[in-house]
Amino acid sequence: MMSWLRYEFRKLNWHVILNVIGHVLLALAGLLIAPLICGLIYHEDISSFVIVIILSLILGLPFSRVKVNHASYFARDGLMAVGLCWIVLSIIGALPFYLSGTIPHYIDALFEAVSGFTTTGSSILTEVESLPKCMLFWRSFTHWIGGMGILVFVLAILPKSNDRSMHILRAESLGPVIGKLVPRLRQSAMILYLMYMGLTIIEVILLLLGHMPLFDALCNTFGSAGTGGFSVTNQGIGEYHNAYYEWIIGIFMALFGVNFNFYFFLVIHDFKNAFKLEEVKTYFYVILTSTILITINILSMYKYDVVRSIRLAFFQVSSIITTTGFSSCNFDLWPTLSKMILLLLMVLGACAGSTGGGVKVSRMMIVVRRIKADIQRSVHPQKVKVITFDGKAVPEKVVDQIMSYFGCYILIMSICFFFVSIDGFDMETTISACVSCLGNIGPGFKVVGPFGNFHAFSDLSKLVLSLAMLIGRLEIFPILIFIAPLIGHGHKKKKRSKEEIYLYDENNI
Incomplete structure (x- = not known):
């Protein structure tokens, strides 16, 4: 087994993987300057940021200079690079919290950092308003970094990005299918970040026009842009009244949950293709339907104030379906029907190619169509039913991958339930905590409700839930690749057929 394991990992292009990790660490060092400046403005201790910046540079510079051989750069290398980068990013990103003493226990600091970068928004902090401004800024800024993806940012600024870097973009981007917006990959990454930054700036301006303080406007925008949900107040957005x-x-939470291809089509004035996207139409239909149902269900709670009920219902639907996790009220007190709708939205999630989490609307649509086709085949065995999406036939390989994703999702969720249940919390807390972390949502119900937190969980549960957050953000496979060699079988030097290489390496884009 060990010889097989060593063989599997030797097949990886470690030069490429280390080079990518190095550039991510350098990018992290640059991004840490933002909270450092915030600390200087508010005259706070910035020594922890200085230490982490130096550490990132010390580790990143030699790795980034590793000579790269792109000739043997396959999909498995992209998956491994993305998985390792996010693990390293979380480990290093937790250090400012730990070194400053803001979060004195490293496991707690790691949980907070993973929750930030994966845009989950689950927190171990019982009180946030007393934290230094620079730490609150870093905590929210991790959402913005992780929303579009740190590696997409690296690809946007890296001058040597080529078509093989598509393996990295594919592994980090959210959704079942990812393609280049324009022929050049670096241009695609830049376009994604320009649209991301543009929407971010617009939201900040609109909040400032409503007289929200600049610091609060930035942090709340980072949370909604990255669909993360860390707030700078104890009662969330409801604190502002x-x-x-x-x-x-x-x-804006709803807008950041839209597939960014939609915005690209709008920018190039291709309105026909923009409004043909089935996933986007279904996404807004789900938001509208859920808002109406919850409004009707909670109307009596708010003395039949229709406008307030609509506002609260829409805000929470937008927050939960995009997996942001902001709260404007304690929805844990809502009727069971409303909470059940929110639980289903937690699992569903936003659109593919957005900053939102969950299993994605497009995946659910394809699964439903697959089930419908299977039922039709059972009634009419000779009938050939092709699954289509956006007017195009979905390759059987993609459908199989989606079904495999759902199988893995259920298995991982079951494992999370098992380990977290050891803590002895009630069923609603345990289930919603696992669904929340794997779906990158943030709040759950009961102990982990909108005004609750994960502080009372054991270190084991926090580590399991941290891993669940990473698995959920990277859509399972970039993290599971670490154990793939353990479940492999066959002879040490078995030669793969061309068909096997195609399936495993996604045709060497």
Whole structure:
């Protein structure tokens, strides 16, 4: 077994993997300057950021200079690079919390960092308003970094990005299918980040026009842009008691949950293709339907105030389906029907190619169509039913991968339930905590409700849930690749057929 394991890992292009990790660490060092500046503005201790910047440079510089051989750069290398980068990013990104003493226990600091980068928004902090401004800024800024993806950012600024880097973009991007917006990959990454930054700037401006303080506007925008949900107040967005803020943040959470291809088509004035995207139409239909149902269900709770009920329902639907996790009220007190709708939205998630989490609307649509086709085949065995999406036939390989994803999702969720249940919390807390972390949502119900936290969980549960957050953000396979050699079988030097290479390496884009 050990010889097989060594053989499997030797097949990886470690030069490429280390080079990518090096560039991510250098990018992290640069990004840490933002909270450092925040600390200087508010006259706070910035020594922890200085230490982590130096450490990132010391590790990143030699790795980034590793000579790269792109000739043997396959999909498995992209998956491994992405998985390792996110693990390293979380480990290093937790250090400012730990070294500053803001979060004195490293496991807690790691949980907070993983939750930030994966845009989950689950927290171990019982009180946030007393934290230094620079730490609150870093905590929210991790959402913005992780929303579009640190490696997409690296690809946007890396001058030597080539078509083989598509393996990295494919592994980090959210959804079942990822393609280049334009022929050149670096241009695609830059376009994604320009659209991301553009929406971010617009939201900050609109919040400032509503007289929200600049610091709060930036942090809340980072949370909604990255669909993360870390707030700078103990009671979330509800602390402001401002309907304007709720509408602006609610609308932008929904916008960041849209497939960014939609915005690309709008930018190039291709309105026909923009409004043909089935996933986007279904996504907004789900938001509208859920908002109406919850509004009707909670109307009596708010003395039949229709406008307030609509606002609260829309905000929470937008927050949960995009897996942001912001709260404007304690929805844990809502009727069971409303909570069940929110639980289903937690699993569903936003669109593919957005910053949102969950299993994605497109995946669910394809699974439903696959089930429908299987039922039709059982009734009419000779009938050939092709699954289509956006007017195009979905390759059987893609459908099989989606079904495999769902199988892995259920298995991983079951494992999470088992380990977290050891802590002895009630069923609603345990289930919603696991669903929340694997779906990168943030709040759950009961102990981990909108005004609760994960502080009371054991270190084992926090590590399991941290791993679940990483698995959920990277859509399972970039993390599972670490154990793939353990479940492999066959002879040490068995030669793969051309068909096997195609399936495993995604045709060497």
